[in-house]
Amino acid sequence: MTPDLMRAGAVARRAAEERQIAATAGRSGGRETSYSRVARPGELDTAHGAILYLDDITVSFDGFKALNALTLSISAGEMRCIIGPNGAGKTTMMDVITGKTRPDTGHAFFGSTIDLLRLRENEIASIGVGRKFQKPTVFEHLSVFENLELALKADRGVRASLFFRLSGEQLDRIGATLVLIHLKEHAQRAAGALSHGQKQWLEIGMLLIQDPRLLLLDEPVAGMTDEETERTAELFLSLEGSHSLVVVEHDMKFIHALTHGNPAKKVTVLHEGSVLAEGSLADVQSNEKVVEVYLGR
């Protein structure tokens, strides 16, 4: 066998393994789903298939209902795109999930056992919900490397941070993430000196290195060049299966790229704080109500 063939074989094997992982992740089956499974409080339980379940959530600000009896469920390993006109409640929904805003009524569950409404922001982040803000938010005075180091999954306590030493394994993890987000050359630069698109990527990198199970991405490609947008779409597609993603986006081209070639991928349209339509991108786009909302007939 020539080295070329061996390399090609290795690549093919790895691709097959990845497909295997993607196919099994998030599915039901095995001992974890049986009736006799052990309930572990505080641990994510996706045996029933859903990783996020919002039920009848209402949030009002001075009488204005930002969310109006919103009910939404995201399956484990799913990538869900959420679209909607301005003021439809997309960001408020993320605020509710991440603990920033408390709803007036309703329930929010992470997996089937964790009640999100009882946890604070940092606790929600530590159990595996990562959030990217609409405006890229990085630590401007720290270097790119230090930004990733802070986000790295590790003990978040004060004492642990005071005596924290980076292990070789963690260093490799940061290195791999730097390569993934194309910022390896900028590792020692202050994050504040990066371009807008690079900051977006850094924030995505900070999310990934936290190892979240659910990623909430609020307009992740705003301000990116076409090439960067394309690369972001590729990155998100590679995460699908092992992670659950909720992508809020205005850029229809980007949504096309994310749902491309798979009519089973759902797109949710929010309007005035509740779900207006849900289905494949083509279905949603041909939906009368959606057209009406978007074109304002």
Next chain:
Amino acid sequence: MSAVLPSPAMAASIAPRRGMLLGIRGWTGVTIALIVVAVLVPIANLLVPAGSVFHLSEYAVQLVAKIMCYAICALAMDLIWGYTGILSLGHGVFFALGGYAMGMYLMRQIGSDGQYRLPMPDFMVFLNWKEFPWHWGLSDSFVAQMAMVVLAPGLLAFVFGFFAFRSRIKGVYFSIITQAMTYAMMLLFFRNETGFGGNNGFTDFKRILGVPLQTPTMRMLLFVITGCTLIAFFLMARAIVDSKFGRVLQAIRDAESRVMFTGYDPLRYKLAIWTLSAVMCGIAGALYVPQVGIINPSEMTPAASIEIAIWTAVGGRATLIGPIVGAFFVNGAKSWFTQAFPEIWLYALGAMFIAVTLFLPQGIVGLVRGPDGVVARLRRAVRKEEGSAS
């Protein structure tokens, strides 16, 4: 396949170098500072005869010792303001509490040598008190009072900080309530009933641990202790700032919500650095009182706390050497001004603060270091000259 494994060379290139705490120049500076404080100043003050050029007067020693206490406060302020972005305008209260804890012990050390020749402090005799109030219970014990130096400001800061940070009070609102806190404490300490000597405070100290205070050797000993404490706190602050804890603090300053959504609880981090900062001020106060010989509620005036912030801003926020430089610069200027033109000192201080805010956002240290600093400009000029010559 080798492309999959990260090479050691790559790991080395992305990781910042850490572990030395200071560079070689930094350690040299610390060593020189230690030698000056612990060897040269004592020799110049105690051994060199008074007529010599190298003699250091009592006055100069006392002034520098006082400023070193202030420098500790400025350093503490820098940790909470420069690095964590929380402007406290009430740090004077922690300084005063440490000072009062030390003062109580020193008052008991006077024994029966006071004006009234009675075993109680003069102000208590004057108020016709027959026994010590409850909070003076342990004041006879040096160890207990030294514990109070740490505990009193630490506890106040912890409780105050817990409620303020838990309620997510930030920015200027936080600064205002710290002003209110120091003002309230001042009013409390002004009252005779609270048992802290009212508006006269504590003074006329005679001894510490049975040893007379007003001897040159004792003064020098206190000077050396103060200097070493300042250097130790500087190194401690450096270690904190260089740790991941310190980077979380800076992250809180830059984007607190991102810190929260990354899984850190900002409350704990803020509370930890806030309490530590208060304790540092308390220790500074405890070192200040035996050297200056008086503690009274004027240390708790809102203006006294604002001054600490000014030292830090003038020296340079978010650099550790900055606040120390600032404390020396401003207080040096103050001692000169109040002798030469006493009536315009406050105007000069205000003008200095405005000038620094407008023209030197990085403070005096920023003037020297940093991309726009003198050093960088000189280097650039030299490089340009070399470029044009070749």
